[in-house]
Amino acid sequence: xxxxxxxxxxxxxxxxxxxxxxxxxxxxxxxxxxxxxxxxxxxxxxxxxxxxxxxxxxxxxxxxxxxxxxxxxxxxxxxxxxxxxxxxxxxxxxxxxxxxxxxxxxxxxxxx
Amino acid sequence: xxxxxxxxxxxxxxxxxxxxxxxxxxxxxxxxxxxxxxxxxxxxxxxxxxxxxxxxxxxxxxxxxxxxxxxxxxxxxxxxxxxxxxxxxxxxxxxxxxxxxxxxxxxxxxxxx
Numbered sequence: 577x578x579x580x581x582x583x584x585x586x587x588x589x590x591x592x593x594x595x596x597x598x599x600x601x602x603x604x605x606x607x608x609x610x611x612x613x614x615x616x617x618x619x620x621x622x623x624x625x626x627x628x629x630x631x632x633x634x635x636x637x638x639x640x641x642x643x644x645x646x647x648x649x650x651x652x653x654x655x656x657x658x659x660x661x662x663x664x665x666x667x668x669x670x671x672x673x674x675x676x677x678x679x680x681x682x683x684x685x686x687x688x
Numbered sequence: 689x690x691x692x693x694x695x696x697x698x699x700x701x702x703x704x705x706x707x708x709x710x711x712x713x714x715x716x717x718x719x720x721x722x723x724x725x726x727x728x729x730x731x732x733x734x735x736x737x738x739x740x741x742x743x744x745x746x747x748x749x750x751x752x753x754x755x756x757x758x759x760x761x762x763x764x765x766x767x768x769x770x771x772x773x774x775x776x777x778x779x780x781x782x783x784x785x786x787x788x789x790x791x792x793x794x795x796x797x798x799x800x801x
Binding site: 617618621668676677 | 728736779
């Protein structure tokens, strides 16, 4: 089965810096999503990019998708302490709703 | 609009007992998904249900695990004869029809002693 894999596994930066996380996957997809999980909590949906899109913005978030390389990146600009969390990419296959395949995540720590 | 509700939040069971996890989707959402998360791991898809139907159970173990989403009431994930390896966080998500985005509940943390 396909699987998203995030890179790096952990990232520690200073508040105000930009954070970039990458995700690779194995098979063709319909869409790719990024989620955030604070320690011990449920996941929060951040942004979705469809397979025919290359870049998408939402506030301080910028997501890119390169289907030829089967990779995506999530950029968080002007990071804040509250951005400390684990970030997961998830891929969906189908033309409709279906179960998502998650990677192991990148644990982001923002140093104040 | 209340978010996805899961209960209990924490559940402790002895080996061999049954665990029942409940999930109430967001209002207007007819699709429910269950995922399992082991420590330091990503979420693993288990099962996808719509009202009264199992759409995809490819991620669910064939034995001891079952799921339902009845016409009335919450979705239930049932684990019979639990073993230590079942200890994990179980997350439920819901989505409205024709949507890719999933909205997650806070999870149920199952501990098998």
